Amino acid sequence: MTREWIHPGLLLIAGAWILPFCKGRTKRAVMILLPAAALVECVVMQPGTYGVVRLLGQEVIFGRVDRLALVFSYVFALVALIGMVYSLHVNDDAQHVAALTYAGAALGAVFAGDFLSLFLFWELMALSAAILVLLRRRPAAVAAGFRYVLVHIFGGLCLLAGIVLHWSHTGSLRFGDLSPYAGSAAFTLILIAFLVNAAVPPLGAWLPDAYPEATATGAVFLTAFTTKSAVYALIRGFAGTEILVWWGAAMAVYGVVYAVLENDARRLLAYHIISQVGYMICGVGLGTELALNGATAHAFAHILYKALLFMGAGAVLQVTGLRKLSDMGGLYKMMPRTLSLYMVGAFAISAVPLFSGFVTKSMVVSAAGESHRAAIYLLLTLASSGTFLHTGLKLPYYMFFGRDRGLRAEEPPRNMLVAMGLAAVACVVIGVVPVVLYSQLPYRVDYIPFTVRHVTATLGLLGFTALGFFLLLKQLDPEPVVSLDTDWFYRRGGTAVQNFAQGALARLEGSVSRLSDVVMQRFVLGVGAQLRDIDLRGVDAMMVGIGRLTEEVSCDLTLAMSGHVQRYALIMAAGILAGVALAVFGL
C-alpha cells in the first residue's frame, strides 16, 4: 500500500456498529453520512491495486479498483444511500446494522481482487442478508430467512470447493477471467456458486421466497446487492461462456411467466428481478464488448429502478398493510406522489424512451442482434413485452387504480418519498443523458440508443403490449376475480385509445375475450401451472425428500445408542473385526 486508502466497504461495516450507540438526530445523521461517505470515496477513487495482504503464502487483495469495479461500486453506494434515507423512520437498530453490513460486504466483494477476500465478503453478504430477512420477526419471515441461509451456505460451500480446487491446480488465488479453465470442476463449482447468488433457475427459488417476506425497508437493500454482485462476479470471471446466453434468455422469460401467476405485489417484482437479471446474464454469455457494457449498464439501471419499484410497493405495504394485489385498488387519489414516482420506475423497467431502462436494456438486446442470434433476440424482446405488461401496467393498475375499495391511505413518511425521488431522478437522468452512465462503462461505448428505428420499435412494442393489456384485462385479474371499471380509460387514456375504445372496440372486446380464453387460459396459464407443478413436485420434493431421509437416518443413529454398555463393547469389538477385514482385503 503506497497511498492512504480506506476500503469503502469496511467503512460501512465498521460504521454500522457505531450506529446502535447513537441516538435521535445523531443516529439519523450517521445513517445518511455513512453511505454518503462511501459514495464520495468511490467517486474520488483512482484505479489501482490497494490493500494487499500476504496470507498463507498468497496475496489477498482487498482493493482491485478498475472501471468495472468502480461502476458497480458507484451504484452500490448510491443505492445504499437511497435505502438508508428510505429507512430513516425505522426504529430497529438491528435492521440498520444488518443493511449497512450487507452493503459494505457487497462493496467488499466488488473490490476483491482474489478469491479469498471474495469468499469472505460473499459469506458476509449471505449472512447479513439472511439476518435482514429474519428481522421481520414473523414466522413466515423466520422460515424464509432460514431457508435463505441454507441455500446461500450451499452456494458458499460450492464457491469454497471451487476456490480450493482452483488453488491446487493453478497455485494462484487471483480472481480473474476463468475461461481458460472452462470445463474443469473448479470452473463449474464457482459458476454454480455465482449462479445461486444470481438467482438463476433452478437455483434461484430463494429470491421470490425471501424478498417478499422482508420488511418494507429491508427489501430495498435485498434487491440491490446479492444478485448484482453475482452479475459482477460473472462479468469478471465468466464473460463469454456460451451456456449463459441460453440460460439467461430462458431466465428472462421464466421470470415473466411466473410473474403471470403472482398476486403478491412484491413477489411479482421479485420474479421480475429474475427476469431482468436474465438479460444481464445473457449479456455476460454473449461476451462482446457491447454485451458486457450492456450487462453492466443494465445492472446499474436495474438496481436503481428496482429499488424504486420496491420502495413504492413497500410504501403501499407500510401505509395500508396490504401485500396482495387482489386486496388493493383506488389508491391513486390518496397517494399521488407515490404513484407518480412508482410510475417512473415502471417506465424505466419497461424501457420507455427517456428512462434508464431504454438506454441499457437495448444494449444487451442489440448485442444479441449484432451477434446474429435471432432466437435470443426474440426471447429477450418477448420478455420485454411481458415485463411492461406486468410491472408497467398490471401492477400499478391494480395497486393504484382498479376498483376503489374505500381504503384509507395517505402518503408515506417524507423520507420514503425523498428516497424514491432520488432514485426516480437517477432513472430519468440516465435516460435523458445516457452519456453520464456510458462514460463509466468498462469498455468504450459506440452505441447510440436514440435512433429513430430503435425508438419507434420500442414505442411499437410498448403500444401493442398496452393494447393487449387492456384487451385482456379480465384474464389478467389477480385472484379473486374482480369486475373492473373500464371508464377510467375512456376518461384518462390517450386520445387515440379514447376514440378507439368508444368505437368498434367495445364490440370487438366481447369476441376477442372469448378467443383469449383459449389462448391465455389454456396455453399460457396452463404452461405456467405445469412449470410450477414440476418445481413443486420434482425439485422441491427432492429437496424435502433428502431432508427427511437425513432426519430419519439421524433418528436411527440416535436410537442405536441403547445405553447398554455391553452393546457398546460389542460394537467396538465388531469395529475391530471390521478393521481386520479392511486390513486383510484392503491391502
Add this chain to the structure above:
Amino acid sequence: MPPGISASDFYNILPELVLTSGALVVLIVDVLLPKERRGALAWVTLLAIGATLASLVPFRSTHVEVAQGLLAVDQFALFFKVVFLVAAAITVLMSVRYLEIEGASPGEYYFLILCATLGMMIMAGGIDLITIFIGLETMAVSFYILAGFIKPSHRSNEAAVKYFLLGAFSLGILLYGMSLMYGLSGTTNLRVMAAAFAGQETDARLVLAVILVVAGVGFKIAAVPFHMWAPDVYEGAPTPITAFLSVGSKAASFAMLIRIFLEGLPSMGHDWRLLFEALAIITMTVGNIAALTQSNVKRMLAYSSIAHAGYVLIGIVAGTSRGITATLVYLFIYAFMQLGAFAVIVGLRRADVAGEELKDFGGLHARNPFAAFAMLLFMLSLGGIPPTAGFMGKFWLFSAAIDAHYNWLAVIGVLNSAVSLYYYVRIVVFMYVKKEALGSEPATSPTLAVVLGVAVAATLVLGVYPRLLFELADASARTLGAAGVTTSLR
C-alpha cells in the same frame, strides 16, 4: 547417580514436577482451609497452572530425551502442553460457580483436574510405550472420577460407570496391541522400534497390533465405531468436565496417536493410513448426521465433537508436515471454540434447570446479549464460517488433504461441514428469535465472563491473524520429522 539418570533429567521434567507439587498443595490446602474460604482453592489451582506455564518457558527450543528415551522434551510436546494447561485453566474458571450450584466439594475436583492435566502432559511427551500408557492411565482415571463427581445425579454416576467400563475395555485392547508391538520389536521405545520395523511391513502380527492400537486410540478420540461412550458420558458428566474432556483428552489422545504412529510405526504407513481414512469418513458422517436430531445441547456437542475428531483425522491421514501442522492448529483452535460453547451452557445452569436443552437457549439474546453473541461466534466457528478461527482451521486441514492428493476426503469434509451448520445455526436461531424461557438466576459470574471473553477473543483473532499459530504449529510438526522420522506423502 545410578546409570541412565542424570541431574539434567530432573531439570527437563520441571513442568511436570511443578504441576505435581501444585496438585499436592491443592490437596493440602483443601484440608487446611475452613469451609467458608473454599473458594480460594480455585485461585490456588490457577496459580499452580500458571506456575507450570511459566516453567515451560525455558524449554522453548529444547529438544532432548529424558532418561534415555522415556520422555521427549521438544516443541511438539511443548505445543500440546500449552494447550492442556490453557484448557485446564479455563475449565477451572468455568467451574467456580458451577460447583457452588451443584454443591460439590471443590478440593478433590481441582486436584483431579491437575492430575488429569499431568497425565496429558506425560502423554504428549512420552516416546516410550510404557510412559504413554502411564500418562494415559493417569488422565483416564482422573476423568473417570471427575465424570461421576456430582454424586446425587444419576446421570453423572451412569456416565462415570460407563466411561470406566468401556475405558477399561479399550485400554485392555490398546495394551494388547502395545504388547504385540513390544514383542515383535524387542523394545518399548518408539524411536528404536521404528528402526527395528524398518523393513518388515507385511508381518501379519504387526498388522494386528496396528489394528488393536488404532482401536484403543480410536476409543479415546471417540472415533466411530468406538464412540459409543461419548454421548452418554458427555451428557452426564458435569459440564466443565465435559468441556475439559472433549478438549484436553482428545488433544492428548491425538498427541499419543501422532507419537505412536508417526514416530513408532512409520513403516506401516499405508496400513494405518487406510484405517484412519476409513475411520475419518465414517466418523465425520455419523457424528454430523446423528447430531441433527438431538435436543440436548450437551449431547449434540458430543456428536459434533465426534465429527470434529473426524476432521482432525483427515490431517493425520494426509501425513505430510502440512497435514500435521493443520492437525495441531485445529486442535488449538478447537480448544477455544469448544470450551467457549460449553462455558455458555455452564452459564445457563440454574438451581432448578439443568440448562442443557435446546429450549433453554430460547431468547438468550434478550437475557444476556454477550453470551448469545459469544455462542453465535462459537457456533459459526465450529461450522467453519469465515472470519472465525474454525474456518481457518478447516481450510488448512482440507487444503493439506488436497495437497496430499486425498481430494475425496476433503470433499466429504466440506459436505459434512455444510450438514453440521444446520444444527449449529439452529441454536443461533433459538437464541435470537425464540421467546424467552423462564427460570431462576443463571450461573453467570465474573469468572465465566472472563472465560467467554478469552474464548471469543481467541476465536476472532485466530480467524483473522492465524500466522503466529501456524508458524508455531509448523515448527512443532517439524520437530517430529527431525527425530529421524519421515512424514512424507503416501
Add this chain to the structure above:
Amino acid sequence: MLSPYIPIAIFVVVATGFALFTLVFSGLLHPEKYNKVKLEPYECGIEPLTDARDRYSIRYYLVAMLFVIFDVETVFMFPWAVIFDKLLLFGLIEMLVFIFILVVGYYYAWQKGALEWV
C-alpha cells in the same frame, strides 16, 4: 550344607513359639468370666451367622481400598530394599518423595474422615 536354611528354621521356631506363647500365656492369666458371646469367632464386630442379604457397612470398602493402595506402595518398596546398597542416597530421596506423595494422600483421607469407623 544345610547352613543357608538356618535363618528359615529360626524363623519357623520364632513364629510357632510366638503363637504358642500368646495362647498359653493368655490362657494362664485370663479372668474366668464365661460369656457365650466370647466363644463365637471374631468377625470384625458383626454377627457371624446372619441372613445372607444383610447390608454391609461401606467403611469396609473404604478401608479395603486404602489398604490396597498402601499395600501396592509396600510392593514398590521391595525392589528398593533389594538394591538399596546400589542406589544409595539417590534411591533414598526418590523413595522418600514417593512415600511423601502417598502420605499427602493419606493425610487427606484421614482429615476427610475416611478412616472414621463410626
